[in-house]
Amino acid sequence: MKTFRIGGVHPAENKFSAGKKIQQAEIPKMVAIPLAHYIGNPSEAIVKKGDLVKVGQMIGQANGFVSANVHASVSGKVNKIDVQLDASGYKRPAVFIDVDGDEWLETIDRSPVINRECNLTKEEIIKKVQDAGIVGLGGATFPAHVKLSPPPGKKAEVLIINAVECEPYLTCDHQLMLECGEEILVGVSILMKALGVEKAIIGIENNKPDAISHLKQLATTFKGITIEPLKVQYPQGGEKQLIDAVIRRQVPSGRIPVEVGAVVFNVGTTFAVYEAVQKNKPMFERVMTVTGKDAPNPSNYRVRLGTYLAHVVEQAGGVPEGTGKIIGGGPMMGRSLMNLNVPMAKGSAGVLYMRDEESIRKPVQNCIRCSKCVSVCPMGLEPYLLMAQSERNMWPEMEADRVMDCIECGSCSYTCPSNRPLLDYIRYGKATVGGIIRNRNAK
Amino acid sequence: MEKLIISPAPHIHGGDSVSKNMTGVIIALVPALLASLYFFGMGALIVTVTAIVACVLFEYLIQRFLIKGEKTILDGSAALTGLLLAFNLPSNLPIWMILIGALVAIGVAKMSFGGLGNNPFNPALVGRVFLLISFPVEMTTWPVVEPFSMNYLDAATGATVLSLLNEGSSAIPSAKDMFLGNMPGSLGEVSALALLIGLVYMLIRKIITWHIPVSIFVTVIVFSGILYWVDPATYISPLVHLLTGGLMLGAIFMATDYVTSPMNPKGMWIYGVGIGVLTVVIRTWGAYPEGVSFAILIMNGFTPLINFYVKPKRFGEKVK
Numbered sequence: 128m129k130t131f132r133i134g135g136v137h138p139a140e141n142k143f144s145a146g147k148k149i150q151q152a153e154i155p156k157m158v159a160i161p162l163a164h165y166i167g168n169p170s171e172a173i174v175k176k177g178d179l180v181k182v183g184q185m186i187g188q189a190n191g192f193v194s195a196n197v198h199a200s201v202s203g204k205v206n207k208i209d210v211q212l213d214a215s216g217y218k219r220p221a222v223f224i225d226v227d228g229d230e231w232l233e234t235i236d237r238s239p240v241i242n243r244e245c246n247l248t249k250e251e252i253i254k255k256v257q258d259a260g261i262v263g264l265g266g267a268t269f270p271a272h273v274k275l276s277p278p279p280g281k282k283a284e285v286l287i288i289n290a291v292e293c294e295p296y297l298t299c300d301h302q303l304m305l306e307c308g309e310e311i312l313v314g315v316s317i318l319m320k321a322l323g324v325e326k327a328i329i330g331i332e333n334n335k336p337d338a339i340s341h342l343k344q345l346a347t348t349f350k351g352i353t354i355e356p357l358k359v360q361y362p363q364g365g366e367k368q369l370i371d372a373v374i375r376r377q378v379p380s381g382r383i384p385v386e387v388g389a390v391v392f393n394v395g396t397t398f399a400v401y402e403a404v405q406k407n408k409p410m411f412e413r414v415m416t417v418t419g420k421d422a423p424n425p426s427n428y429r430v431r432l433g434t435y436l437a438h439v440v441e442q443a444g445g446v447p448e449g450t451g452k453i454i455g456g457g458p459m460m461g462r463s464l465m466n467l468n469v470p471m472a473k474g475s476a477g478v479l480y481m482r483d484e485e486s487i488r489k490p491v492q493n494c495i496r497c498s499k500c501v502s503v504c505p506m507g508l509e510p511y512l513l514m515a516q517s518e519r520n521m522w523p524e525m526e527a528d529r530v531m532d533c534i535e536c537g538s539c540s541y542t543c544p545s546n547r548p549l550l551d552y553i554r555y556g557k558a559t560v561g562g563i564i565r566n567r568n569a570k
Numbered sequence: 571m572e573k574l575i576i577s578p579a580p581h582i583h584g585g586d587s588v589s590k591n592m593t594g595v596i597i598a599l600v601p602a603l604l605a606s607l608y609f610f611g612m613g614a615l616i617v618t619v620t621a622i623v624a625c626v627l628f629e630y631l632i633q634r635f636l637i638k639g640e641k642t643i644l645d646g647s648a649a650l651t652g653l654l655l656a657f658n659l660p661s662n663l664p665i666w667m668i669l670i671g672a673l674v675a676i677g678v679a680k681m682s683f684g685g686l687g688n689n690p691f692n693p694a695l696v697g698r699v700f701l702l703i704s705f706p707v708e709m710t711t712w713p714v715v716e717p718f719s720m721n722y723l724d725a726a727t728g729a730t731v732l733s734l735l736n737e738g739s740s741a742i743p744s745a746k747d748m749f750l751g752n753m754p755g756s757l758g759e760v761s762a763l764a765l766l767i768g769l770v771y772m773l774i775r776k777i778i779t780w781h782i783p784v785s786i787f788v789t790v791i792v793f794s795g796i797l798y799w800v801d802p803a804t805y806i807s808p809l810v811h812l813l814t815g816g817l818m819l820g821a822i823f824m825a826t827d828y829v830t831s832p833m834n835p836k837g838m839w840i841y842g843v844g845i846g847v848l849t850v851v852i853r854t855w856g857a858y859p860e861g862v863s864f865a866i867l868i869m870n871g872f873t874p875l876i877n878f879y880v881k882p883k884r885f886g887e888k889v890k
Binding site: 382 | 574575576577578579580581582583584586587588590591642645647684685686687688779828829830831832833834877881882883884885886887
């Protein structure tokens with residue numbers, strides 16, 4: 128069975144919410160819809176206080192090409208446009224809406240019928256994806272229309288769908304595949320058309336045999352789509368790792384996937400593309416997992432953007448006793464939250480409770496040079512060395528040792544027997560070196 | 571819930587620890603320890619216990635009174651150094667010499683550089699070589715095998731296979747005896763079988779990788795094999811090279827010491843080939859009949875250089 132060829136770890140999967148039906152989360156009384164994205168410029172608000180909005184109405188306009196539109200996830204009255212602490216840990220602009228009913232834009236097709244035919248041209252599809260504000264749901268929230276428009280001279284040969292869900296605990300993509308498999312495959316064909324490729328491969332880790340067999344069966348009625356079961360290995364959901372695993376090509380340092388002929392979309396994003404193109408539904412809700420070892424009811428919810436996480440957590444039975452840390456996202460790459468009064472964003476894949484005793488890091492010991500960090504690094508870097516350089520502000524050396532290749536997957540810190548905070552130092556060094564490179568290029 | 575902990579990702583840890591690795595190596599050494607207790611009896615027990623206690627005690631005293639640093643004696647590394655030092659000594663060595671060896675190993679080779687992780691040379695080997703140079707007679711007078719012997723200092727002695735061959739004798743034990751360990755030698759080095767069991771255990775537990783032991787074995791077999799093929803009358807056969815002296819112990823347990831060996835497979839191969847070549851060179855043309863300790867210490871010295879120049883295979887470096 129295929130997997131990527133360098134490094135990797137296998138943390139305990141702990142997928143407690145696997146097989147739990149996606150429930151519609153209750154619509155809250157008030158939402159705060161973030162205008163900022165993880166990557167690119169924040170959108171500009173195009174509504175003002177007192178405006179009445181409907182579900183699906185655009186409220187934030189993309190600011191530049193690498194940015195995405197934002198739509199109202201509820202109907203009601205705009206209360207204010209203000210900053211809001213979000214899951215990133217920063218205060219960033221958001222549109223606050225007081226909810227009144229649940230009135231959708233008439234253009235959105237709410238029927239349960241699966242619409243398989245798509246007669247739009249390539250340009251029309253990309254336009255619809257861009258208008259719908261679709262960003263990658265895998266974590267980096269990169270605008271989808273940018274990926275569908277490769278730089279001049281670059282041609283995609285194959286579309287790869289990331290259905291790996293390699294983060295422990297999270298199950299939202301898994302459940303979406305089980306419940307909306309056909310819609311996802313229609314989404315895949317639409318993306319193939321937009322990219323002008325004949326071939327699409329859906330990579331799924333083999334800890335989801337039900338999703339693999341379900342999609343395999345459905346794929347027989349679609350042209351050019353194959354399902355590739357992959358050996359369970361973290362971080363297989365990393366874009367470069369997935370491409371290596373599926374088509375055995377390695378994207379060189381500093382290059383983008385389309386340069387080896389591949390374009391990667393997350394399976395959740397693919398579903399959103401289906402909804403946008405076939406149902407005229409912009410991206411204003413997504414599936415998220417609420418889970419943890421002590422979670423009263425590990426579950427998957429379809430949540431409107433801007434819903435405070437506290438509201439979702441309450442429906443899932445509340446925060447368990449003895450929780451020391453709450454993570455937005457998965458345990459390997461998620462961010463720990465200061466509190467639950469942060470709004471759901473397009474990139475929020477989960478809420479994870481960690482027990483008190485799991486939340487505290489163990490004491491740091493000397494590096495014993497066991498080289499386990501080197502052997503697990505999926506990018507072939509030397510984490511022990513990068514940390515030592517970062518501690519000593521050796522920026523040129525860090526750049527030469529390829530700190531910018533680091534994908535921040537955390538495999539090194541996860542593995543270190545001496546509990547050394549390798550990734551903390553590498554991230555710091557990477558940010559500093561990144562700044563130095565930008566300054567140099569600006570001159 | 572009122573107080574949530576904020577820290578950067580990753581939020582989970584694999585549960586590996588320094589002490590797990592150290593105790594893993596100690597467990598891997600148990601078969602060899604049992605073999606030595608069988609072959610050398612009381613002497614092996616006294617030397618082993620003395621070396622372990624002395625190493626742990628010296629580390630504790632140095633941390634307590636000299637450097638006033640963090641207590642690390644519980645991580646198992648000092649006990650492991652003691653055990654490995656004992657394995658490199660004859661089972662009739664007087665206690666006071668063992669104490670000197672332990673003091674050099676822990677005090678000079680390990681703690682003076684800043685403790686675990688900072689020592690450039692393998693502490694147990696530094697202790698052994700110090701003793702070998704200081705007390706050449708005692709360090710090369712080996713008790714003969716006597717199952718469950720109750721003798722310690724007054725054990726009957728004999729020559730090792732390598733020193734016999736070095737002196738031109740050809741009366742060596744059978745391959746089976748050499749494989750099982752039925753021959754004179756340092757107390758932990760004699761039984762290739764027991765040491766190989768330890769290797770398999772460490773590979774299964776992923777404490778070490780195969781690169782260093784295999785590269786040493788391959789190099790020794792190839793290099794000594796060429797010499798033996800050219801002139802079997804003058805040179806020692808590859809099988810004897812492999813099964814005698816400290817080669818098994820050195821390749822499996824001493825050369826694979828985390829701190830003093832290279833950090834990636836390519837570097838490990840260079841290091842292993844270096845140790846293999848130096849071992850055969852010293853054994854064949856050197857003044858000493860045995861050269862594994864020197865070979866490992868010399869390559870320890872090259873480890874930082876290897877780490878500096880030899881980088882792991884980067885992702886995307888060669889697009890296939």
